Structures are given as C-alpha cells and as structure tokens.
Amino acid sequence: MQMDFHYYATYCAAYIAGYSHRESLDIAYSAQFVDDCSRTLLEKIKGPSSAATTQLQLELMEAGTDPVGLQDITRIWASFHFLPSDLYAVKEKCSKRYLDKYRLICGPNGDLVVKTVELAKGKPVQSVGIAMHVLADTWAHTNFAGTPSLVINNTNHVFYELFPDGDGFKEKQITFRHKKSMPDDLDNSIYTNSLYQQNENTIMNLGHGRAGHLPDYSFVRYRYLPAWGDYEEIVKDNPADYMKAFTQMIYALKYLKGEVSEFMKDTYDTEACRPWLDRINEIIRKRQLTAADDWKAFGEELSGQAIEDFSISKYFDEYTNRGKEERDETFIGRFIRGAMAHKGMVIDEIYKSGNKLAGTVKEKINRRAGQ
Amino acid sequence: MTLFQRVRSVLFGLLMLAVAVFFIVNPSDTAYMFVISVLTLGLAGKGIKDIVFYFVMARHMVGGKIILFQGVILLDFALFTGSLSNVPKFYILLYLIVIHAFSGVIETLRAMESRKTVEGPWRLKLGHGIVNFLLALSCLVFIRQTHTALIIYCVGLVYSALIRIISAFRRTTYILIK
Numbered sequence: 289m290q291m292d293f294h295y296y297a298t299y300c301a302a303y304i305a306g307y308s309h310r311e312s313l314d315i316a317y318s319a320q321f322v323d324d325c326s327r328t329l330l331e332k333i334k335g336p337s338s339a340a341t342t343q344l345q346l347e348l349m350e351a352g353t354d355p356v357g358l359q360d361i362t363r364i365w366a367s368f369h370f371l372p373s374d375l376y377a378v379k380e381k382c383s384k385r386y387l388d389k390y391r392l393i394c395g396p397n398g399d400l401v402v403k404t405v406e407l408a409k410g411k412p413v414q415s416v417g418i419a420m421h422v423l424a425d426t427w428a429h430t431n432f433a434g435t436p437s438l439v440i441n442n443t444n445h446v447f448y449e450l451f452p453d454g455d456g457f458k459e460k461q462i463t464f465r466h467k468k469s470m471p472d473d474l475d476n477s478i479y480t481n482s483l484y485q486q487n488e489n490t491i492m493n494l495g496h497g498r499a500g501h502l503p504d505y506s507f508v509r510y511r512y513l514p515a516w517g518d519y520e521e522i523v524k525d526n527p528a529d530y531m532k533a534f535t536q537m538i539y540a541l542k543y544l545k546g547e548v549s550e551f552m553k554d555t556y557d558t559e560a561c562r563p564w565l566d567r568i569n570e571i572i573r574k575r576q577l578t579a580a581d582d583w584k585a586f587g588e589e590l591s592g593q594a595i596e597d598f599s600i601s602k603y604f605d606e607y608t609n610r611g612k613e614e615r616d617e618t619f620i621g622r623f624i625r626g627a628m629a630h631k632g633m634v635i636d637e638i639y640k641s642g643n644k645l646a647g648t649v650k651e652k653i654n655r656r657a658g659q
Numbered sequence: 660m661t662l663f664q665r666v667r668s669v670l671f672g673l674l675m676l677a678v679a680v681f682f683i684v685n686p687s688d689t690a691y692m693f694v695i696s697v698l699t700l701g702l703a704g705k706g707i708k709d710i711v712f713y714f715v716m717a718r719h720m721v722g723g724k725i726i727l728f729q730g731v732i733l734l735d736f737a738l739f740t741g742s743l744s745n746v747p748k749f750y751i752l753l754y755l756i757v758i759h760a761f762s763g764v765i766e767t768l769r770a771m772e773s774r775k776t777v778e779g780p781w782r783l784k785l786g787h788g789i790v791n792f793l794l795a796l797s798c799l800v801f802i803r804q805t806h807t808a809l810i811i812y813c814v815g816l817v818y819s820a821l822i823r824i825i826s827a828f829r830r831t832t833y834i835l836i837k
Contacts, residue, residue, distance in 0.1 A: 349769075350783070352826065354826055355664060356826065379719070382718075382719055383715045383716065385715055385716060386715065386716050386719055389716075438716075438717075438720070439716045439717055439719060439720040439723070442720065442721070442722075444721060444722055486726065486729075488712065488716060513721055514721070515720045515721050515722075516719065516720070516721075517721065518719070518721075519721055
C-alpha cells in the first residue's frame with residue numbers, strides 16, 4: 289500500500305472509529321512513518337537502528353544475503369509489511385527449509401494480526417498507527433512473503449489484468465518492464481517489476497517485487513500464477529480487499545479505543561461507514577496511480593478540518609532536541625518503542641514456531657519500560 | 660547465525676587466507692593446476708548445488724525444472740573445464756582483465772549514483788570499484804609474468820576470506836522491550 293491508504297485512508301478510518309481530528313492525524317502519521325523509518329533516517333536523527341521498520345533500496349543493495357543479513361531483512365519485512373498469516377501452515381512432502389519460507393507467506397486474518405492489534409491496546413497512538421499499517425498491508429501484500437525467496441515470491445508470464453465487462457470480466461495480458469524511472473502505464477497495463485533472479489535469496493525476490501506495484505493499487509484486479517501455488521491460479525481482487533482492509537481497520541480502531549471488548553478475526557465494521565460506502569467504493573475503484581487527493585478530500589469532509597500533507601520531519605526536532613533520557617517520551621520516541629515491541633513480538637512468534645529465518649529475540653527488561 | 664556457523668565461517672576464512680598467502684609466496688605450475696582444479700570443483704559444486712536446490716526447494720516452484728536442467732549443464736561444464744588444464748595463461752589473463760575492468764566501471768557508477776541520494780554506502784562501492792580497476796591494471800602490467808593469474812586469484816581469495824571472518828562476528832540478536 290502507498291501513502292494514499294496508509295496516511296489518508298487511515299486518518300478516515302480513525303475518525304470514523306471515533307478518534308479526534310488530532311488523534312487521527314497522529315495515528316495516520318505513525319502508520320505512514322512505518323514506510324519511512326529506515327536505518328539511514330534513524331542514523332540521521334540518532335535513533336536506535338534496531339527500530340528500523342523499512343529498508344531503503346540502497347540499504348537493501350548493501351544488505352548481505354548471508355544468514356545474518358537474511359534474518360535482518362526478514363525481521364523488518366515480515367514484521368511490518370508482510371505479516372505471516374499462518375506460522376504453522378502445512379504442505380505435504382516438502383523440506384523443512386522450504387516449509388520455513390512457505391510459512392512466512394503474508395495474508396489477512398492470521399493469528400499474528402490479532403496479536404499485533406492486541407499488543408497496541410492501551411499503548412500510545414504511535415503503536416496504534418503501526419498496528420494499522422501492518423493490518424492494512426496483510427490485505428495488499430497477501431500471497432507474498434517478507435523474506436527473499438525465489439520459490440515463494442517469483443511470478444511468471446501468466447499475469448492478466450481483469451476489467452469489469454457486463455456480468456463478468458475481460459482479460460488483458462500485463463506487460464512488465466524493469467525501468468523504475470518510468471511511471472506505470474495504467475492505460476496499456478504496462479507495469480514496472482523487479483528483474484528475474486535465479487538466486488533464491490537475492491533481494492530481487494523479496495516480497496511483491498516480481499509483481500511490481502500491482503498489490504499497492506486499490507483499483508486493480510488481476511489473475512496470476514504464484515510460484516508456491518502448485519500451478520493453481522490466483523485472482524486478486526484489490527477493490528474488495530481494500531474495502532475489507534478499511535472496514536477491519538475501523539473495527540480494530542474501535543477495539544483499541546475501548547468501544548469493542550474483543551478483536552476477532554474476519555470481522556469488519558461495514559456498518560460504521562455505510563453512509564459513505566458509495567464514496568469509499570468510488571475512491572477505491574478509480575484507476576489512478578495514487579488516491580491521496582480523493583482520500584484527503586473525503587477525510588476533510590468527514591472531520592470538517594484541514595488534513596495537513598504528510599511531512600516526514602514533523603516530529604524530528606522534538607526528538608533530536610531532547611536529551612537521551614527524555615527521548616522516550618517524545619512522539620518519535622514512542623514510535624520507536626512501539627516498533628521495537630512489535631518487531632520483537634513477531635520475531636519471537638516466528639522463532640517459537642520452530643522457524644529460524646527471523647533469528648532469535650534476546651529478551652531484555654528495559655528499565656525505562658517500567659516507568 | 661549460530662555459534663557453529665560462526666566458528667565454521669572463521670575457520671574456513673582462515674584456511675582461505677593460509678592457502679592464498681602460501682600461493683602468493685610460492686607461485687608455481689603446481690599451484691596453477693591446483694587453481695584449475697578448484698575452478699573445476701567450483702563449477703561441479705554449483706551444478707550439484709542447483710540439482711540439490713531443485714529437489715529441496717524448487718521442486719515445489721512453478722517453472723522450477725529449469726534449475727534442474729541448469730545444474731546438469733553446469734556439472735557438464737565442470738567436467739569440461741577439468742579436461743582443459745593446458746589452456747595458455749595469456750588467455751586466462753585477458754579474461755581477468757575484462758572481468759575486473761567491467762566490475763570496476765559498474766561499481767564506480769553505482770557509487771556515484773549512491774552518493775547523490777544517501778551518505779555513507781557509496782564509499783564502500785567506490786572502494787570496490789578502485790580495487791577492481793587495480794586488479795585489471797595489474798593483469799595488464801604483468802601479462803607476461805608466468806604467475807600473474809595465480810596471484811590475482813589469491814588476492815581475491817584474501818578479500819573473500821576477510822569478508823567471511825568479519826561477517827562471522829556480526830551481531831545477530833534483537834533486543835525485545837517488554
């Protein structure tokens with residue numbers, strides 16, 4: 289997902305769930321900041337590098353694909369962008385090495401989503417934003433794993449875009465190119481994707497790189513052949529999935545706000561957004577590279593307040609101008625603690641499932657955590 | 660990385676260093692034959708690795724059979740290389756010059772690109788580029804020397820060994836805040 293959903297749509301979901309304009313902005317900022325909090329950025333603001341929630345392209349290029357490097361990549365991408373749906377998934381007649389990767393395939397409504405939302409309960413808005421990012425991405429990034437893997441994340445020439453046509457759909461073959469400098473050509477179904485690399489662990493095979501930005505567009509429907517799917521095609525219906533992501537966020541936000549007592553899988557608060565259902569559907573289904581303007585306009589109508597554009601450095605001065613001991617109580621400080629707690633939880637769950645791909649967690653009681 | 664993997668990495672790195680230093684100090688035709696043997700074994704290893712990878716991982720992947728075919732072909736190349744131990748060293752040096760000069764250009768371009776966007780990582784890339792240029796230059800300057808190819812190979816071996824040893828000491832655990 290892109291900034292349009294992580295920032296503006298998250299703001300809308302938070303406001304519909306009952307948060308104030310200011311709280312909704314902070315939740316939206318935190319949700320979007322997950323896509324920006326790289327080691328390079330943390331180094332710049334002198335934050336702990338272990339709190340990184342993403343990796344820049346250059347950082348990935350420098351990342352090793354030895355066991356240590358792979359664990360580092362998996363920790364970040366599986367925790368924040370490709371939350372595994374079933375760490376105990378079963379596949380017959382396959383090796384442990386294959387199964388470990390297979391079990392990291394992302395999907396919605398898994399046990400880890402529940403744990404993610406529950407972990408954010410009673411925590412500051414920064415943790416709420418992080419949880420919303422992770423939850424939303426389980427819908428967009430479904431069927432891909434947050435670890436480099438050819439045998440899981442690869443795709444081939446079987447890739448067709450589906451256009452509504454009467455009661456059914458007409459198909460158009462998708463063309464992929466590798467020119468990152470050129471925007472996707474929506475009119476001609478020409479999209480940019482990563483190069484085919486036969487090395488199992490190259491970063492080219494991380495996440496949905498081989499499917500380009502298709503999972504990030506709310507309007508698109510497509511049919512393709514995932515590498516792990518035993519030659520069974522998958523139809524990905526993003527408009528339906530994005531609607532579920534939006535309504536599940538509202539439900540989760542209500543739980544975090546205390547209006548719902550329990551967060552359960554496969555539950556969506558469609559009722560809360562019924563007055564705006566057509567409007568939301570219209571935004572989701574509109575063919576465009578980014579729906580930021582439409583979500584922003586909708587959010588401003590909802591709250592009657594101006595939604596400021598996302599400014600990455602909004603809270604940097606507050607963090608960098610404080611002494612080390614006081615930083616935990618700043619906005620970025622709380623985000624960092626929320627990110628580390630979430631990352632630790634996911635790594636621990638993966639490790640407990642007998643899977644070493646994300647490494648181990650060294651438990652350490654942080655003195656400041658008790659204050 | 661587990662303790663066993665760390666120990667294994669360090670020991671293998673030290674072994675590579677020892678072999679490289681020994682050949683640099685005592686270059687000979689026997690050493691050259693040894694390197695040819697290593698290349699043969701390397702290709703064979705890659706071929707076998709691909710075949711194993713197919714049966715362990717790619718067997719379940721759509722289109723995975725191509726990896727099996729590739730493994731078989733590499734294994735065949737390994738056997739072919741092993742039978743070509745009498746190729747003149749001049750051609751091998753030409754090959755090394757092209758490879759290192761090309762790598763040098765690529766690394767330098769990537770370093771320049773990195774420098775425009777983020778501070779830090781570009782220095783390492785530029786360093787790699789310069790080293791590659793120096794290796795290509797060395798091959799060119801010493802093209803008539805009998806043992807140049809062997810020594811260039813050994814310099815690469817030293818670099819790989821050092822990287823392997825340094826990697827073994829990298830931190831692997833993650834701090835959980837409760």
